Amino acid sequence: DGVTPLFIACEKGQLECARLLLEAGAAVNQACNDGATPLFAACEDGHLEVAKLLSSYGASRAATPFGTPEEIATEEGHADLAAWLVASRGWTPLAHLETLTAARATSLLRGGASLHEGEPTPLRRAAGGEGEAAALIRRAAAPWSPASHSLFPAPARARAALLVLSLYEIHERYHLDSAEAENGIAALDFGHCVLGFAIARETE
Known part of the structure; x- marks a missing residue:
């Protein structure tokens, strides 16, 4: 039925399996035959951390034949997940500080990810943020130097x-x-x- 390994991992809440698949290049938005996406599957079953990971890889929040990820999370009573989806509507992948590893943040920065796009912007989120990803974004925002x-x-x-x-x-x-x-x-x-x-x- 067109179900991918990533879809199954997200449906079952297997965070590290999903991370490995995404790092290896799995298509984040590849839907199965009925139109459901990995993000929709994660939201339907309330897997918040998996949804965060998918979002950090640019997962689409567009409507599927069954509704949007935000709508299904609300309908299924996953209040924390629905609230996070609302709060992160304007984020770019680089703004997902709590989810990004140092390697992933570095890859996005080297790939040209903007520090100033999105709402709030990655730089604004990183200004008072903790962790390696936030520190890397702050360093990347400084003028060019051998260190940056x-x-x-x-x-x-x-x-x-x-x-x-x-x-x-x-x-x-x-x-x-x-x-x-x-x-x-x-x-x-x-x-x-x-x-x-x-x-x-x-x-x-």
Whole structure:
């Protein structure tokens, strides 16, 4: 009937099994033949943590032939789950701080996930949040530096690498002697500071 391993894991509330499947690339929104999705199955049976995990992978909350995930959670009396679905309506995957592992947060940040989209935004949620995911988001929001380089999207990392290489090539071209070495180091340090303004995490 088109039922996937992910659907079964979510229906049965098998959180770690669902996590492994999603990490391996399972299609989060693949519905079975009757149109029910993994998120709908989790909400029908009241599996709050599974629903949070699916939502963090971008699970659609659109209506199925049986209603929306939010509607089925309410109808089945899963008040805590229904309340969470309402509260998280505007979240992007990166805003799911309580669910994201450090590896998943890093992957989203490196993939270009916005810090400023959604309601509330991931950065706003992370401002006073605890845990590794919140700390990574706060670090990613700072100007570019060697410490935050790994959390920037691929185009920004490539631009940073190019500009850093250019700074060193300029330094080498002038063949600074020992008397000028201190000034040369200062110039490189200045260059690294300027890079924080030259490399943007998100494009307008």
